[in-house]
Amino acid sequence: MATKKFMYVNRKAPYGTVYALESLEVVLIAAAFEQDVSLAFIDDGVYQIAKGQNTDGIGMKNFSATYNALGDYEINKLYVEKESLEERGLTEDDLMPIMWEDEDDDWAEKPSIRIVSRAEMANVLADQDVHYSF
Amino acid sequence: MAMLHIVNKSPFERNAFKSCLDHAVAGDSILMIEDAAVGAVDGTVFADDLKAAMTDKSVYVLGGDLAARGMSEDRMIDGIKVVDYAGFVDLTADNDKTQSWV
Numbered sequence: 032m033a034t035k036k037f038m039y040v041n042r043k044a045p046y047g048t049v050y051a052l053e054s055l056e057v058v059l060i061a062a063a064f065e066q067d068v069s070l071a072f073i074d075d076g077v078y079q080i081a082k083g084q085n086t087d088g089i090g091m092k093n094f095s096a097t098y099n100a101l102g103d104y105e106i107n108k109l110y111v112e113k114e115s116l117e118e119r120g121l122t123e124d125d126l127m128p129i130m131w132e133d134e135d136d137d138w139a140e141k142p143s144i145r146i147v148s149r150a151e152m153a154n155v156l157a158d159q160d161v162h163y164s165f
Numbered sequence: 166m167a168m169l170h171i172v173n174k175s176p177f178e179r180n181a182f183k184s185c186l187d188h189a190v191a192g193d194s195i196l197m198i199e200d201a202a203v204g205a206v207d208g209t210v211f212a213d214d215l216k217a218a219m220t221d222k223s224v225y226v227l228g229g230d231l232a233a234r235g236m237s238e239d240r241m242i243d244g245i246k247v248v249d250y251a252g253f254v255d256l257t258a259d260n261d262k263t264q265s266w267v
Binding site: 042043044045046047048074075078081082083084085086087088089091093095118119120125 | 173174175177178199200203206207208209210212227228229230232233234235236237240249
């Protein structure tokens, strides 16, 4: 089976709607089929990978740790839009340090998050074969 | 006849929050819940709109919803009060009417 470039576009904050959790579920399915998977975090989607999420006060499952497991499924291209962070008063330091291990480089830990400008994000999106919107 | 306005949509995604601010009157209270909680953070493109509303209205945020989205209380706009679910109930009881901006 030919490999396609799959892009999962995440534009909503977690917990208020089910989109963020559903996206994660579908991402993990695609990983099982060994496709070339990328994730984009645009607009309120940047809150999905915010550091320090604590759901004790709302009685919902905190699924943010799952993003740290994506590297084990060879999903290591997490594009985050710089302007979306800035509009929300956030910086890269407010995001979880999501890493992956490069087996071709003695399992060196490398960052999965790639901060890109809105213009760069447009090019990343244009470069994909299939888009899933959440 | 003070009113409690309840907002649950992110101010960055929908215009419900802005519409609420445009229709609330002096003496009213505004409570941010669910995705609207991110609007409490200072330094955003929405912060000035909320600060303007706070000159004559009280603004509250449900603390659990803020924490769930990874936003700590120390980065909120000064003057916003954090409430829990019991505080939410108190606000509905203390105001004559409530309106949800869904």
